[in-house]
Amino acid sequence: MESNWAAENLQTIRTLMERSAIYRRALAPVSTCVGMVGIAAAVVGWQLKLETDRSFLIYWMAVSLVAISGALLLVRRQALKDHEPFWSPPTRRIVQAMFPALLVGFLGGVLEASGRSATDGPTVLSMLFVPIWSLFYGLALHSAGFFMPRGIRLFGWGFLIAGLVLSFGLAALKETIWNISPMLLMGVIFGGFHFAYGIYLYFTEPRKNEA
Amino acid sequence: MNPEPFLQLDRVIHEKGRLAIMSLLAASPELSFTELRDALAMTDGNLTTHIRTLQEAGYVSVAKSYENKRPLTTCSLTPKGRQAFAEHINLLEKIVRQNKPK
Numbered sequence: 001m002e003s004n005w006a007a008e009n010l011q012t013i014r015t016l017m018e019r020s021a022i023y024r025r026a027l028a029p030v031s032t033c034v035g036m037v038g039i040a041a042a043v044v045g046w047q048l049k050l051e052t053d054r055s056f057l058i059y060w061m062a063v064s065l066v067a068i069s070g071a072l073l074l075v076r077r078q079a080l081k082d083h084e085p086f087w088s089p090p091t092r093r094i095v096q097a098m099f100p101a102l103l104v105g106f107l108g109g110v111l112e113a114s115g116r117s118a119t120d121g122p123t124v125l126s127m128l129f130v131p132i133w134s135l136f137y138g139l140a141l142h143s144a145g146f147f148m149p150r151g152i153r154l155f156g157w158g159f160l161i162a163g164l165v166l167s168f169g170l171a172a173l174k175e176t177i178w179n180i181s182p183m184l185l186m187g188v189i190f191g192g193f194h195f196a197y198g199i200y201l202y203f204t205e206p207r208k209n210e211a
Numbered sequence: 212m213n214p215e216p217f218l219q220l221d222r223v224i225h226e227k228g229r230l231a232i233m234s235l236l237a238a239s240p241e242l243s244f245t246e247l248r249d250a251l252a253m254t255d256g257n258l259t260t261h262i263r264t265l266q267e268a269g270y271v272s273v274a275k276s277y278e279n280k281r282p283l284t285t286c287s288l289t290p291k292g293r294q295a296f297a298e299h300i301n302l303l304e305k306i307v308r309q310n311k312p313k
Binding site (some may be wrong): 006007009010012013016017203 | 230232234235237238250278284300303304305310
């Protein structure tokens, strides 16, 4: 009886401690870095005139890998600086939460890219992948937001709304919106949003050890 | 059965609400009053009372600051509170071990 009571107490404590471990790394540098990578990639891609669907998809999937690697390196640097483990339970939970949506978005790109020849000209596909990736990324951020400060979920909603607006825009405003380069749209949505959020966080993110 | 571990249990921490607060704070460098309230589904008054008790025992420190021009109250465990919490866990584990059928 007493043993059960003590074991139940320990289990409750464990559950509460797991729930409490919210991810608290400073996100301002991470978001700014991802934003700069996105904007630079859009400008470079536009200059290089990567106009085929295949080159567009492969290029942006490579950019996403670079951005994710950069973000993880920044997080690792912060963890080392704080003398804390990098692969902590909150980090693990966030990766697990983001993984399904990111994987589906990425695999969708891989499947489409593998089905196109390198010489195929531009089609609507590149443009369609901008809202598709925006929606999947928004879903990933929204899931991660349950283990992070509340703002991340709102940030995720930003991508979801952008994806939805762009989807409706592509259907309704055919003449105007289809003339915009998908490269530049990717730069505005992924690069611009991250960069703006990073700057916002620099001014609003709570600093450590205040008071 | 050895009753000693029971007698050593810290009454301040042992209360259900306060144990929950200590557990949450033990896993995080600091938590805001709102985060604690939401996680534990406690009323403001109830949470304030428990935090005050823990503060008086020297287990929890409370800091007041501003975030986006709004007042922000954050709580964290003191070294004394962390030690008391660890001892409480050890005692619970001892009770579980001593009652385990051999």
